[in-house]
Amino acid sequence: MNIIPEPAWISLLDELRRPSTKAILIGSSDSGKTTLARFLMNSFLKEDKTICFVDADIGQSTIGPPSTISMKIYRRPEDVADPSPDRMIFVGTFNPGKKIPEMINGTVRLVEEAQKEAIDLILIDTTGLISGNLGRALKTGKIKAVKPDHIIAIQRDRELEHILTLLKGYKIHRLIPSPHVKSRRREARIRYRDKRLREYFKESFLLEIPLNRTRLLYNGRIINHRVQYIKSGTLVGLNLNKNTLALGVVDQTAGDSLIVITPLKNTVVIDEVEIGDVTFENGITDTF
Numbered sequence: 001m002n003i004i005p006e007p008a009w010i011s012l013l014d015e016l017r018r019p020s021t022k023a024i025l026i027g028s029s030d031s032g033k034t035t036l037a038r039f040l041m042n043s044f045l046k047e048d049k050t051i052c053f054v055d056a057d058i059g060q061s062t063i064g065p066p067s068t069i070s071m072k073i074y075r076r077p078e079d080v081a082d083p084s085p086d087r088m089i090f091v092g093t094f095n096p097g098k099k100i101p102e103m104i105n106g107t108v109r110l111v112e113e114a115q116k117e118a119i120d121l122i123l124i125d126t127t128g129l130i131s132g133n134l135g136r137a138l139k140t141g142k143i144k145a146v147k148p149d150h151i152i153a154i155q156r157d158r159e160l161e162h163i164l165t166l167l168k169g170y171k172i173h174r175l176i177p178s179p180h181v182k183s184r185r186r187e188a189r190i191r192y193r194d195k196r197l198r199e200y201f202k203e204s205f206l207l208e209i210p211l212n213r214t215r216l217l218y219n220g221r222i223i224n225h226r227v228q229y230i231k232s233g234t235l236v237g238l239n240l241n242k243n244t245l246a247l248g249v250v251d252q253t254a255g256d257s258l259i260v261i262t263p264l265k266n267t268v269v270i271d272e273v274e275i276g277d278v279t280f281e282n283g284i285t286d287t288f
Helices: 009-017 033-046 075-083 101-113 132-146 187-200 283-287
Strands: 021-027 052-053 068-074 086-092 121-125 150-154 171-175 206-210 215-218 234-240 245-256 256-261 271-279
Touching: 009 033, 021 033, 021 132, 033 052, 033 075, 033 121, 033 150, 033 271, 052 234, 068 075, 068 101, 086 101, 086 271, 101 121, 101 132, 206 245, 234 256
Parallel strands: 021 121, 021 150, 052 121, 150 171, 215 271
Antiparallel strands: 052 068, 068 086, 086 245, 206 256, 234 245, 234 271, 245 256
16 A cells, blocks of 8 residues: 655654554544554554554454454564454444444453553554544543543544543644545445455354353343344354454354354354344355
């Protein structure tokens, strides 16, 4: 990707050069958050600095599959070409407004994981949900929980001010979108999301998960698999110690077992299955 930096990006880069800095990007869809993030990452890596990228854009993710919050630590420029995450947390939806507490808690958990490492910059990307009460609750809740050193707000007019005016005591950088950023229609964003999922499930296996030794959760609560109907085609997270090792799609239920399609080769390592809110009506094969 050939990125043409804006003058304001160079000034921002100077502001972020202090060690152990946390910065969060907010803006509407197609405001150029991901492009700016890539510029900042490339710039830090060229200076032999270490950067952690926390991708909380669950619908348009660049690391990890859609429906997850993911993180990756980059130490060399060539690391950027690898989209596989170091850690990820299954949220269970593509719509952040439906899972605001999970969005906030998952982002905080991955930021705390990153802070255990020697990181020069922790950069957090967010969804394009900014409007109305949901957008305000999600962004202010996440920022107050993460406590970033810098808020990078990209806005065309004043569409972020109903959020920014509630954030006192933070260093806020107000930027305008780069003229090189291209707007995408909703259909294009859906195609991108489906492409990412298709790539993720490209090499998958049919695995049986015995539920007598695996917890089944929905919205973080344990459910009884004997009374809970799980629909074929449901997207699930396969977890160990609350971290998602892989996603799966339910193929069928069989007695006390769940049959899933997943890139994970061995379900022995998981201790819980998180049931998501996304269902592929025609199954994973026909959908992707």
